[in-house]
Amino acid sequence: MGIENIAVREVEAKSILTRSSLPVGGYSANPYVGCPHACRYCYASFMKRFTGHDEDWGTFVDVKRWPRIKNPRKYAGQRIVIGSVTDGYNPLEERYAVTRDLLEQLRYSDAKITICTKSDLVVRDLDLLTSMSDVTISWSINTLDESFKNDMDQAVNIERRLAAMKEAYDAGIRTVCFVAPIFPGITNVQEIIEQACDRCDFVWLENLNLRGGFKRDILSYIRDKYPQLASLYNEIYVRGNRDWWRNLEAQLHAFAEEQGLPWLDGYLPDGRSKPGSPAVINYFYHEEVRDSENTGVRKLRKG
Template sequence: MKAAVKERTVKSIVTRSNLPVCDYSVNPYVGCTHACKYCYASFMKRFTGHTEPWGDFLDVKHWPEIKDPQKYCGKEFFVGSVTDPYNPFEEHFGKTREFLEQMQGSGAKLSIQTKSDLILRDLDLIKTFPDARVGFSINTLDEKFREDMDHAVSIERRFAAMKAFHDAGVRTTCFISPIFPGITDAGSIIDRAKAHCNLIWLENLNLRGSYKAVIMDYIRDKYPKLFPLYQEIYSDGSRLYWKMLDASLHGYAKKNALDYVRNDDTMKRPFSAPPVMVNFFYHEEIKKSAGKPNQ
């Protein structure tokens, strides 16, 4: 894989987070060579000094060893908020594993988000963390569409890794994101995942910044019959599609005896309980409800 790789020293790998799902975020890399066409984190490029396209560079972070990791006992860490911590270069540099080793035994809670089965390398280490949870991003069962959208491992490999973690007693998340209108079949993905996950996150495709034109051009070229729908959503600002999908997913959840909610409480449920579906369609409403009891 060709990418401009640089190594740089940072003061700390731990950053306070305003995400509703954690206290701290951890990103062992800047950039991500999965090169997802829809990557919301591409805004990070303007802070890097890189001229290469997003997806064509990777900065490897080196940080001082974490002192007194026990001070984070009970705190929640989200690993991979703006990078995939298991991008292919992790196999060589091992920065994500280095963080896990430094935090092992601290009592910190851990959530990791990835599109890679390289995370299987660290399964035994991740198992040692209390309330560990591993999420796999899957937004299609169509490998051709997946290949058009990212350079990560196949969907089948992601499902296999999810099953391996779940079989090992680690809570798993199927993150159906981003949902492409008219393309992503959320129900079919849930059918495949529900026996091997505790949580299903559902997030709509948001188009903004430089990648909006990229995706709109792609839809016009590859899915011309859907282009008017995308114009309605992303040019005219209609929420009708998401309201209809919300209603459809409510029906799916009821039919399959799954809870369908706006806030996640799965850590309080038995490991063997059916997965919970969490709707993240309306981000501004999530921010307003962050910290409030489940509704």
Template structure:
């Protein structure tokens, strides 16, 4: 059972600390996808929840509309620490309300999601002046998804939604994040999606957060052969794997004429 409640907030718009992004909008606190590796668990300390991260979602009800004048000529991300199309969006429609307010506003918008629910708002998104959609995906293997993203839509649903948005003229990005060493096969994912992807973003798995122990236990239990690699990277600080992977990605994308961004850190 996922706890859900509504919370009043002054406004949905927040100045961003992300590079190249001016503002973010997170319509929810928490996320029911319950991804094992979620970096956003730090958000729990700003709430009074006792449930585990992934077992609660707060629906934000703003007291005032989005201050649209601030957004002119700016870059906006929806969302950075939640999925704007999580399961509760179907009922509450906070993200849809945000998009309706943004119609006609000269702002560059990036929506980031794992959910095919975004197809519901396809016409709204296509009507925005400058919008793109980034689908987060790091494996085509549904066994992996059930272990590490237990409540998120599977890869087939995400890719089908990407295709529909791309066919509707919406700029689509496949955000390969986070890349799991020894598990994520970037070439397989590119081959499965290149017909309807305008750009690829690549981000490595960061375990300098509260998810470290959960991921380590899951790797040890389900991928024991990868334990030495993960120890080298995350215990010993050996960045050789990431340097070689970044080189392989750049080489592959350059050879195949694929637009990409390296977001490794």
């Protein structure tokens, strides 16, 4: 679906900042409801039931308007994640520029700004972002295969995401290559790390967690396009066997050690990494994390 076919409306919001349960954020800011990227695995599709939309996910976008943020300095030192359930740099941002307006309001707040995107439009705002005290930009890249990417989302291609990451990195912005969600047997994590290592400070690893309405669609897609993987996906997502994830986690931990890349468990530290040696952040099974006494690799625990 082209952007011209997206149903767009402008809505009034009481506030743009909300308390966040994200592991890296004290607050979330989502200048849009919905997203034209139409990612087939998007967890944020649950937002439909809170906003009165019954259209298919990816076919509508609400553009938020909100009262200006009063006393931005009260957020000094707080993490504010822009784009936790939308992409603030989706193509409509070129027309509406509400994400840029949000950044203007937060410019002198000294908040820790984290932007999550699949777009290269964010580099439009480097003039503003480089003037802020603490900025992190994260790009989602879970494949280097453009045909698989096109099956999964309608965002810009991987080459453009990597180029934007490099431009921001070279401009002095802290960058994250968000390898998520990892599709078993499809996402080649090591190749992505090798491609991104000269343009990011951190590589964040997160598994594909199938839930909600898209689980059936993804499993059907795998049976159709990757029939050789159907039994593996059945084992993981129907029978609940996590051995594949445990093995991949151990392999990637070993790979990071071989490459001299720091391995971190489940948190995003401050600062930047040594050039060419991004820290790898393990966030497998983010809903259940525990430390394994046997392997030293973080594993599963409720909470």
